Amino acid sequence: MNDHRPAPATAATPVGSAGAHGSGHGAEAEAIRRFRERLGLAALIDVHTHFMPDRVLHKVWNYFDTNGPLIGDLEWPITYRKEEAERTALLRSFGVRSFTSMLYPHKPGMAAWLNAWAADFAGRTPDCLHTATLFPEPGVETYVRAAVEAGARVFKAHVQVGAYDPADELLDGAWGLLAEAGIPVVIHCGSGPAPGKYTGPGPVGRVLARHPGLRLVVAHMGMPEYEEFTGLAERYPEVRLDTTMAFTDFTERFMPFPPRALPRIAALGDRVLLGSDFPNIPYPYVHQLHALERLELGDEWLRAVCHDNAARLFGL
Ligand SMILES: [Zn+2]
Numbered sequence: 505m506n507d508h509r510p511a512p513a514t515a516a517t518p519v520g521s522a523g524a525h526g527s528g529h530g531a532e533a534e535a536i537r538r539f540r541e542r543l544g545l546a547a548l549i550d551v552h553t554h555f556m557p558d559r560v561l562h563k564v565w566n567y568f569d570t571n572g573p574l575i576g577d578l579e580w581p582i583t584y585r586k587e588e589a590e591r592t593a594l595l596r597s598f599g600v601r602s603f604t605s606m607l608y609p610h611k612p613g614m615a616a617w618l619n620a621w622a623a624d625f626a627g628r629t630p631d632c633l634h635t636a637t638l639f640p641e642p643g644v645e646t647y648v649r650a651a652v653e654a655g656a657r658v659f660k661a662h663v664q665v666g667a668y669d670p671a672d673e674l675l676d677g678a679w680g681l682l683a684e685a686g687i688p689v690v691i692h693c694g695s696g697p698a699p700g701k702y703t704g705p706g707p708v709g710r711v712l713a714r715h716p717g718l719r720l721v722v723a724h725m726g727m728p729e730y731e732e733f734t735g736l737a738e739r740y741p742e743v744r745l746d747t748t749m750a751f752t753d754f755t756e757r758f759m760p761f762p763p764r765a766l767p768r769i770a771a772l773g774d775r776v777l778l779g780s781d782f783p784n785i786p787y788p789y790v791h792q793l794h795a796l797e798r799l800e801l802g803d804e805w806l807r808a809v810c811h812d813n814a815a816r817l818f819g820l
Contacts, residue, residue, distance in 0.1 A: 547601035549814035552779025555605035584783030608662035640674035664700040671710035696727035705732040746779030751795040
């Protein structure tokens with residue numbers, strides 16, 4: 505396993521790479537502590553981490569291992585392939601004080617079961633923001649309402665894996681309910697790492713036209729349609745972007761962020777949120793932080809992205 509592959513050191517990664525020495529992730533936790541301390545941040549908040557029933561997570565890992573169709577021939581070693589308790593302990597050792605349990609169905613009849621698991625997980629994991637999901641199917645509004653009443657604080661929608669149109673009228677009531685409740689929805693709707701029938705800014709744009717107050721958090725900065733999704737965030741004040749996997753060496757190789765769009769991202773500094781995709785990432789966690797740092801958008805921007813914006817959004 506590639507547990508300790510260090511992030512490539514460059515002049516723009518001043519706090520050094522982690523995991524280069526010793527065993528375990530102690531060196532990485534130390535590098536993350538230095539990153540936080542330099543910024544004066546006591547903690548991080550990560551809005552995009554995956555916790556799901558073991559059976560489902562192992563299927564996801566197997567998908568990456570066997571190069572499922574959405575990832576093609578990319579080599580994608582999972583850095584944090586560990587038991588659940590070890591994964592939560594690792595996030596805590598990294599100083600992540602709040603995280604999520606992003607989970608999502610790929611077919612009908614699965615979301616309510618996932619939501620039951622996620623409610624239980626949040627119940628036994630106080631630093632996890634209670635997460636829920638949805639799918640266009642009869643009854644969706646009922647189980648979304650039940651999840652909200654049970655205390656769900658964030659939803660996850662995966663347009664690519666679910667292969668559905670987010671503007672499907674079956675979802676209209678659920679989007680309305682979530683908009684009214686002000687509950688953020690982290691949505692994978694960009695066409696990376698591979699396009700789906702309903703990925704891209706068009707379908708999500710139609711959802712926002714009907715529900716302009718919906719708090720969509722566009723995952724992965726909308727990769728690879730970075731500029732189009734940035735445009736949606738500029739147009740709709742409740743739309744946010746999460747940084748998940750964006751700007752990393754891994755992603756820059758095949759879906760580089762256009763430098764000309766950086767000033768727009770700087771201007772949206774109050775609506776960009778740290779996300780990582782932990783544990784399913786092919787590099788150490790600290791590399792995501794260094795990848796944000798080397799954008800050189802300033803320490804104030806970094807503090808907002810890595811902690812303050814999510815703290816405000818979730819009232820933490
Ligand atoms: Zn993800």
